[in-house]
Amino acid sequence: MKRTILLCLLCMAACSRAPRTANEVIAIPVRGLPVSPADPAWEDAPELAAAMIPQDLVEPRLLEPSTLSVRVRAASDGAAMALRLEWDDPNKDDVPGPSRMVDACAVQIPVKIEPDLPDPQMGREGKPVQVTYWRADWQATVDGRGDTLRDLYPNASIDHYPFEARPLEPGSEVQREMALRYAPAHRLGNLRSGPRDVPVEELVASGPGTLAPSPSPDARGKGVFGKSGWSVVISRKLPAGLEPDRRTYVAFAVWQGSRQEVGARKMRTGWIPLLRRAR
Amino acid sequence: MARVYNWQLGREMSFWYPEARPQRQFAAVFDVNKCIACQTCTLACKTTWTSGKGQEYMLWNNVETKPYGSYPLAYDLRLLDMLDAQEWNGGRYEGRTIFEAAPAGERVLGWRPEDQDYAFPNTGEDDCAGQVDRGSFMSLPHAGWFFYLARICNHCTYPACLAACPRGSIYRRAEDGIVLVDQARCRGYQECVKACPYKKVFFNPLTGTSEKCIACFPKIEQGMQPQCFANCIGKIRLAGWLSRPEQARADNPIDYLVHIRKIALPLFPQFGLEPNVYYIPPVHSPEAFNRQLFGPGAGEAVRAYRSAPGDPDLAGLLCLFGCTEMMVTRFRRRGDTVTGLAADGAEVVRVPMSEPVYVRPAFDSKQGLWRRNCP
Numbered sequence: 001m002k003r004t005i006l007l008c009l010l011c012m013a014a015c016s017r018a019p020r021t022a023n024e025v026i027a028i029p030v031r032g033l034p035v036s037p038a039d040p041a042w043e044d045a046p047e048l049a050a051a052m053i054p055q056d057l058v059e060p061r062l063l064e065p066s067t068l069s070v071r072v073r074a075a076s077d078g079a080a081m082a083l084r085l086e087w088d089d090p091n092k093d094d095v096p097g098p099s100r101m102v103d104a105c106a107v108q109i110p111v112k113i114e115p116d117l118p119d120p121q122m123g124r125e126g127k128p129v130q131v132t133y134w135r136a137d138w139q140a141t142v143d144g145r146g147d148t149l150r151d152l153y154p155n156a157s158i159d160h161y162p163f164e165a166r167p168l169e170p171g172s173e174v175q176r177e178m179a180l181r182y183a184p185a186h187r188l189g190n191l192r193s194g195p196r197d198v199p200v201e202e203l204v205a206s207g208p209g210t211l212a213p214s215p216s217p218d219a220r221g222k223g224v225f226g227k228s229g230w231s232v233v234i235s236r237k238l239p240a241g242l243e244p245d246r247r248t249y250v251a252f253a254v255w256q257g258s259r260q261e262v263g264a265r266k267m268r269t270g271w272i273p274l275l276r277r278a279r
Numbered sequence: 280m281a282r283v284y285n286w287q288l289g290r291e292m293s294f295w296y297p298e299a300r301p302q303r304q305f306a307a308v309f310d311v312n313k314c315i316a317c318q319t320c321t322l323a324c325k326t327t328w329t330s331g332k333g334q335e336y337m338l339w340n341n342v343e344t345k346p347y348g349s350y351p352l353a354y355d356l357r358l359l360d361m362l363d364a365q366e367w368n369g370g371r372y373e374g375r376t377i378f379e380a381a382p383a384g385e386r387v388l389g390w391r392p393e394d395q396d397y398a399f400p401n402t403g404e405d406d407c408a409g410q411v412d413r414g415s416f417m418s419l420p421h422a423g424w425f426f427y428l429a430r431i432c433n434h435c436t437y438p439a440c441l442a443a444c445p446r447g448s449i450y451r452r453a454e455d456g457i458v459l460v461d462q463a464r465c466r467g468y469q470e471c472v473k474a475c476p477y478k479k480v481f482f483n484p485l486t487g488t489s490e491k492c493i494a495c496f497p498k499i500e501q502g503m504q505p506q507c508f509a510n511c512i513g514k515i516r517l518a519g520w521l522s523r524p525e526q527a528r529a530d531n532p533i534d535y536l537v538h539i540r541k542i543a544l545p546l547f548p549q550f551g552l553e554p555n556v557y558y559i560p561p562v563h564s565p566e567a568f569n570r571q572l573f574g575p576g577a578g579e580a581v582r583a584y585r586s587a588p589g590d591p592d593l594a595g596l597l598c599l600f601g602c603t604e605m606m607v608t609r610f611r612r613r614g615d616t617v618t619g620l621a622a623d624g625a626e627v628v629r630v631p632m633s634e635p636v637y638v639r640p641a642f643d644s645k646q647g648l649w650r651r652n653c654p
Binding site (some may be wrong): 056058059060061062063096097098099100101147148149152153156158160161162163179181182183184185186187188189190191192193194208209211260262263264 | 326328329330331332333334335336383384385386391392393394396397443445446447462463464465466467468469470472481482483484485486487488490
């Protein structure tokens with residue numbers, strides 16, 4: 001009897017250590033969408049180790065491979081979908097600056113479910129794709145890092161900002177207005193940096209170079225840097241028309257900041273089937 | 280890659296986009312010989328445009344001492360080294376531009392400075408070339424030399440920043456050729472920072488976008504010269520409009536200096552960007568050094584500049600530098616007076632070419648006193 005129990009325990013431990021693998025991304029049904037990479041709900045989702053290749057179709061290209069694979073699990077609560085992406089990365093790069101690129105990952109899905117797929121590389125004209133993009137510096141901001149130069153360069157010495165001088169009252173509308181004069185991107189609503197609620201961004205694209213924001217209240221994310229690299233959960237609404245036991249396609253991209261990967265310089269996958277499992 | 284004509288190279292070259300000249304081209308002439316590196320231009324720009332968070336290290340306008348100064352560090356030497364030795368054949372450039380030398384997978388041959396490279400904007404300041412040996416000041420000309428090089432964005436005809444941006448976030452304005460980063464579209468990839476050989480695009484870590492000199496376009500649109508021009512106390516700068524070489528007008532100040540007298544030359548024309556800020560080269564630095572910076576016409580430019588005292592039109596035009604905040608699009612000289620005109624012919628400024636000289640006798644006979652220079 002004791003031996004049987006021991007065997008069962010060993011089997012269970014082995015099962016939890018070695019997840020079931022899959023040849024496609026399988027979104028398992030869940031009641032509450034897992035929002036953290038450490039959520040136990042991920043244990044039930046099969047894992048796909050998706051091979052990645054350098055983006056070498058359009059300039060600027062990535063010529064040296066870096067992240068060779070990304071491990072993906074998925075879950076859906078019927079309205080939204082969460083994907084957990086994990087990849088090996090020896091360096092945590094979440095501080096932006098001149099020549100300081102940040103770690104990032106993205107999930108890409110065709111706008112429409114149809115046999116004729118968009119190009120796996122950002123779609124094409126008339127065949128758009130939706131992209132949900134997570135970035136390590138945004139995660140740091142969401143996790144509480146401040147929005148000043150000293151948060152990026154702790155030893156920086158700053159003598160004066162004109163919009164923080166008297167008689168302007170700290171936090172006043174007049175002061176904020178004047179500060180925006182020196183931050184044209186923020187003035188135009190292009191929030192590449194600065195305070196934010198979520199570390200992800202929803203986008204659409206119809207080919208390389210056409211990426212454009214497509215804000216959605218459904219996009220969420222959470223990234224944690226561990227011993228071997230990043231573990232990131234990206235959640236977004238379910239692709240339109242993805243009924244239970246139907247498939248669409250998904251593609252992934254990963255950037256390693258310390259390797260100067262940014263924009264088109266990335267590791268990517270091709271299209272991978274994405275099954276929304278009913279049970 | 281398209282084939283475009285670069286008149287500064289005397290030949291066609293490869294560029295990412297087809298040739299598209301603006302209706303008129305913003306351009307400027309800087310007289311290197313008059314710059315005293317007071318950095319008033321730098322401060323005028325800094326207080327106007329880059330006093331925000333994330334812009335602390337940015338100098339859209341900077342003044343560096345040559346041969347040793349540079350901002351960011353060794354921006355010019357690193358690229359010259361990457362490009363390696365190239366050849367001019369008279370006025371025709373036979374070497375490769377940074378577009379033609381782009382490695383596989385890249386749009387432009389370039390490198391990206393790290394944050395530390397921006398940390399020493401005064402490196403080499405006032406350091407002269409050569410050894411200052413004991414007693415060397417006794418002989419003329421001095422063996423040691425240096426000069427000040429004021430730099431802004433060159434608002435190039437073939438901008439490397441624009442070519443390198445994979446998103447098309449950088450554009451040249453059709454009305455005046457001013458090169459701008461669209462702050463609504465930029466995603467901060469820093470490809471432009473890597474590509475610009477002059478390193479005049481800067482990444483702002485607190486907006487997450489790249490930013491650069493905008494040639495004070497709100498002032499240009501009002502017919503005024505940019506801040507760094509209007510505040511230059513050395514009066515080294517003149518802004519205006521540059522015609523194509525075959526359409527040069529003798530009464531256009533920039534055309535006259537660039538195309539007709541050829542005393543104002545582009546900075547590093549060999550890179551292939553057809554930059555639109557032109558420099559009157561320093562008269563006292565070695566011609567070989569000047570040629571590396573300003574191209575094969577540097578020697579002739581210095582000789583023509585030195586002839587200005589006997590050349591009333593040239594001397595008169597040089598007197599117009601820094602005399603008005605307004606853009607001077609035409610000029611004329613009559614006798615000892617030079618007049619700057621607006622495009623419609625209206626007078627903008629009138630300047631005497633020589634100031635009256637008053638001689639006071641050393642002995643004041645009225646007071647019965649000898650005049651002294653000091654009290």
